[in-house]
Amino acid sequence: MARDNMAALCIAGRPMAADLRARTPRLTQRVVARLLVELPVYAELPQEEVAGDVAEIVQHSLRQFADVLERRRRAEPDEFGRQRDSAALRAEEGVPLDAILSAYQIGAATAWDELAAGAEPSDLPSFQEALSYFLDFQRLLTSAVSSAYLEVRQILDSQEHGGRHALMTALVAGDTAGHRPAPRYAVLTLAFAPHPDEAGSGQRARIAARRKIRRIRTVLDEVADEPALTALDASGGTALLPFSAGWDELRDLVARAAKSADTQVTAAAEITGPAGVPAAATRNAEIMDLVRRAGHPPGLYRLADVLLEYQLSRPSGALAGLAALLAPLDRKPELLRTLERYLAFDLDRRTTGAALHVHPNTVAYRVRRISALTGLDPARPRDLQLLHAALIARRALS
Numbered sequence: 001m002a003r004d005n006m007a008a009l010c011i012a013g014r015p016m017a018a019d020l021r022a023r024t025p026r027l028t029q030r031v032v033a034r035l036l037v038e039l040p041v042y043a044e045l046p047q048e049e050v051a052g053d054v055a056e057i058v059q060h061s062l063r064q065f066a067d068v069l070e071r072r073r074r075a076e077p078d079e080f081g082r083q084r085d086s087a088a089l090r091a092e093e094g095v096p097l098d099a100i101l102s103a104y105q106i107g108a109a110t111a112w113d114e115l116a117a118g119a120e121p122s123d124l125p126s127f128q129e130a131l132s133y134f135l136d137f138q139r140l141l142t143s144a145v146s147s148a149y150l151e152v153r154q155i156l157d158s159q160e161h162g163g164r165h166a167l168m169t170a171l172v173a174g175d176t177a178g179h180r181p182a183p184r185y186a187v188l189t190l191a192f193a194p195h196p197d198e199a200g201s202g203q204r205a206r207i208a209a210r211r212k213i214r215r216i217r218t219v220l221d222e223v224a225d226e227p228a229l230t231a232l233d234a235s236g237g238t239a240l241l242p243f244s245a246g247w248d249e250l251r252d253l254v255a256r257a258a259k260s261a262d263t264q265v266t267a268a269a270e271i272t273g274p275a276g277v278p279a280a281a282t283r284n285a286e287i288m289d290l291v292r293r294a295g296h297p298p299g300l301y302r303l304a305d306v307l308l309e310y311q312l313s314r315p316s317g318a319l320a321g322l323a324a325l326l327a328p329l330d331r332k333p334e335l336l337r338t339l340e341r342y343l344a345f346d347l348d349r350r351t352t353g354a355a356l357h358v359h360p361n362t363v364a365y366r367v368r369r370i371s372a373l374t375g376l377d378p379a380r381p382r383d384l385q386l387l388h389a390a391l392i393a394r395r396a397l398s
Contacts, residue, residue, distance in 0.1 A: 012118035017070035031107045041099040044204035046197035080144035087145040091152035093210040168229035174278040181274040182242030189284035191236040193264035209234035215260040254300040264298040293395040313396035322393035328373040338366040
């Protein structure tokens with residue numbers, strides 16, 4: 001008789017496969033609870049990751065072993081793709097390999113204790129057959145997880161110290177002799193807001209930061225014609241994307257990166273050939289500084305978006321004179337804040353009031369005070385231009 005048609009494996013009168021499937025949700029909760037108690041690195045993981053990725057892979061492995069018991073055939077090495085993918089992600093996040101393997105062992109021990117509970121001497125043949133499948137399953141699982149983890153670590157190490165790192169260094173330095181750069185690059189200077197899970201200084205914060213960086217790198221690679229060249233940390237950095245698309249794709253990229261990493265992303269960008277990378281990186285840094293000082297919202301910025309601010313922030317004899325137009329407000333910080341918000345919101349009193357948490361009538365009163373002190377009325381086009389220029393000059397000189 002073919003083994004596929006044999007009766008179900010039973011222990012203590014319970015069909016093992018069906019029993020394991022029925023218990024999988026509860027077992028998953030038990031395993032996750034044990035991980036949080038017994039492995040400190042899992043207790044410091046972001047809650048989103050524990051409830052999501054970790055719990056899902058525990059549940060998948062339990063159901064996968066239930067399938068082995070049901071068909072009464074050993075697992076095949078190519079059946080552990082999801083575990084390999086999970087191990088690869090943990091490698092990118094810097095979770096230690098010994099912690100990952102210990103987690104799988106805890107899951108296996110918890111499941112086996114449940115399955116074998118109440119076994120009697122008459123169950124010995126079924127027990128021995130199931131144990132054989134179990135040990136083989138663990139061997140293949142451990143091999144798949146370890147190899148996937150080590151492969152990713154090797155790739156990451158080689159990328160950090162290998163050709164891509166050298167090419168990026170050469171491009172930023174303006175000396176690509178001996179390298180083969182792409183015809184065109186999107187040069188991005190990026191700033192990332194911290195994710196809530198990055199609060200603190202423990203392992204949880206470090207893993208959350210690595211995961212944010214990994215997700216953003218993934219989006220960059222999806223858009224680039226070749227793998228992106230990146231130098232990123234938790235607060236941002238530089239990315240050079242071999243790129244043949246246009247600005248609409250770059251704007252979409254920044255939005256997707258922010259959504260993927262669940263954080264705010266601000267970027268300054270320029271598209272140029274290899275020789276233009278150093279100058280583009282310098283301009284991007286200046287644009288990011290202007291965006292930050294002006295309090296602009298997250299998103300993608302290019303020089304065309306901040307032309308006035310950029311030009312007015314260049315060193316010139318006019319800067320001090322422009323900044324001095326607002327000197328009467330130096331001792332009135334509430335008026336200066338109101339002016340900044342009022343201009344930023346296109347002279348809308350209601351929106352400005354909401355941003356400052358004051359009544360629109362208060363905004364109107366303060367605007368009148370600003371006009372009286374400075375002699376400049378935002379309602380007059382020429383004065384409005386001067387007020388804008390004066391604010392930019394103050395930021396530049398500060």
